Amino acid sequence: MRSAKDFFRPLAVGAPTPPTEIPARPSRAIHFFDPSNPKMAAKVPDMVGSVDVLLGNLEDAVKADNKVAAREGLVEIGQNTEGLGGPEAQTQLWTRINALDSPWALDDLTTLIPAIGHTLDVVMVPKVQGAEDIHYVDRLLAQLEAKAGLDRPILVHAILETARGVANIEEICGASPRMQGLSLGPADLAADRRMKTTRVGGGHPGYLVRQDPASSSEADINASRSVFQQDLWHYTIARMVDACAMHGIYPYYGPFGDIADVVACEDQFRNAFLLGCVGTWSLHPKQIAIAKKVFSPSVEDVAHARRVVAAMSALGGDGTGAVMLDGKMEDDASLKQCLVMVELAERLAATDPELAELYAAAEEG
Numbered sequence: 001m002r003s004a005k006d007f008f009r010p011l012a013v014g015a016p017t018p019p020t021e022i023p024a025r026p027s028r029a030i031h032f033f034d035p036s037n038p039k040m041a042a043k044v045p046d047m048v049g050s051v052d053v054l055l056g057n058l059e060d061a062v063k064a065d066n067k068v069a070a071r072e073g074l075v076e077i078g079q080n081t082e083g084l085g086g087p088e089a090q091t092q093l094w095t096r097i098n099a100l101d102s103p104w105a106l107d108d109l110t111t112l113i114p115a116i117g118h119t120l121d122v123v124m125v126p127k128v129q130g131a132e133d134i135h136y137v138d139r140l141l142a143q144l145e146a147k148a149g150l151d152r153p154i155l156v157h158a159i160l161e162t163a164r165g166v167a168n169i170e171e172i173c174g175a176s177p178r179m180q181g182l183s184l185g186p187a188d189l190a191a192d193r194r195m196k197t198t199r200v201g202g203g204h205p206g207y208l209v210r211q212d213p214a215s216s217s218e219a220d221i222n223a224s225r226s227v228f229q230q231d232l233w234h235y236t237i238a239r240m241v242d243a244c245a246m247h248g249i250y251p252y253y254g255p256f257g258d259i260a261d262v263v264a265c266e267d268q269f270r271n272a273f274l275l276g277c278v279g280t281w282s283l284h285p286k287q288i289a290i291a292k293k294v295f296s297p298s299v300e301d302v303a304h305a306r307r308v309v310a311a312m313s314a315l316g317g318d319g320t321g322a323v324m325l326d327g328k329m330e331d332d333a334s335l336k337q338c339l340v341m342v343e344l345a346e347r348l349a350a351t352d353p354e355l356a357e358l359y360a361a362a363e364e365g
């Protein structure tokens with residue numbers, strides 16, 4: 001275990017100082033593209049400015065024969081795309097490297113950091129099993145940053161895709177000051193857990209609770225009864241939210257593979273938003289708008305939150321006391337929730353003019 005005094009010291013001579021806080025940059029949609037796919041790569045410049053994060057995916061969904069082309073394609077994009085990546089950019093540049101036990105992960109990092117380390121904001125690491133995986137990436141990044149002369153640390157994001165990773169979730173989140181967040185990897189996680197599903201994220205019609213029968217007679221048991229589909233991912237997302245909040249980092253949903261079902265996609269994203277996630281992955285251009293809508297607080301919620309803040313301020317501004325608003329009691333605890341909402345809205349509005357206009361109109365109206 002590292003001593004508390006060493007925790008914020010660089011892990012290599014000449015590497016940038018690790019961050020003491022992870023900036024809350026907008027990251028509602030982490031849009032995945034395959035840099036070896038010319039059609040997808042061609043769309044990247046037009047997406048800059050309108051999506052919070054563009055992620056060059058090097059891992060699953062990229063064919064083995066294209067691994068080198070994907071890495072080189074990402075270098076080309078990172079070096080030549082105006083406005084993409086870096087601390088001031090509206091659109092961050094992330095990558096998902098190959099798994100640490102694969103033949104490609106080492107070359108991914110040793111190629112990308114010298115070539116585009118100055119614009120690369122976050123490295124997403126798949127199939128993280130425990131703190132040891134983060135420690136390995138942490139040290140290697142420090143060495144590569146020092147060698148490349150970078151002046152800011154690249155952050156690390158872990159995907160939860162194994163039962164061991166979920167069991168070690170708190171130690172993963174706290175393994176390095178570089179840890180930026182966690183995403184759910186529902187497809188790999190389902191396989192590792194031996195869940196009996198075949199989907200990439202989302203619900204399952206068989207995972208349900210049925211209304212009690214009117215009586216224990218055979219007729220009533222076989223009668224039609226309401227069923228309520230449950231969320232397969234609730235437990236894991238809730239664990240992620242708590243572990244991330246405890247460590248001051250950010251939880252994200254992950255992939256929703258049924259690209260055609262935009263309605264269920266929105267529902268699944270909203271569940272994650274309500275539980276505390278700050279964003280999700282987008283696999284197809286049409287999922288970007290869904291993610292941006294869901295992970296931005298609604299105009300109605302922001303308007304209500306502002307009213308609570310104003311009512312509690314009128315009471316003295318120190319959070320003590322209680323008021324009635326629309327028949328409901330508001331106090332310090334609801335004020336704190338409302339401040340989460342208002343602060344998120346302000347942060348998003350600062351980089352999203354459309355949203356800024358909507359929130360401003362609600363304030364005036």
Ligand SMILES: CC(C)(COP(=O)(O)OP(=O)(O)OC[C@H]1O[C@@H](n2cnc3c(N)ncnc32)[C@H](O)[C@@H]1OP(=O)(O)O)[C@@H](O)C(=O)NCCC(=O)NCCSC(=O)C[C@H](O)C(=O)O
Pocket residue numbers: 032033034039040041043057060061161184185186187188189200201254255259282283284285
């Ligand atoms: C899912 C797709 C294979 C669908 O592609 P396609 O059939 O080409 O869709 P469309 O014909 O509707 O595409 C319309 C045009 O848009 C371009 N396109 C498609 N997707 C993207 C994209 N992500 N970024 C940019 N541009 C995109 C198409 O090229 C078409 O262009 P044009 O012909 O010029 O009009 C495809 O969307 C895709 O591969 N998406 C990414 C998949 C991915 O990244 N998967 C990995 C993440 S999920 C995962 O790994 C699981 C996880 O780890 C876990 O364990 O749970």
Ligand SMILES: [Mg+2]
Pocket residue numbers: 060126161185187188
């Ligand atoms: Mg996966």
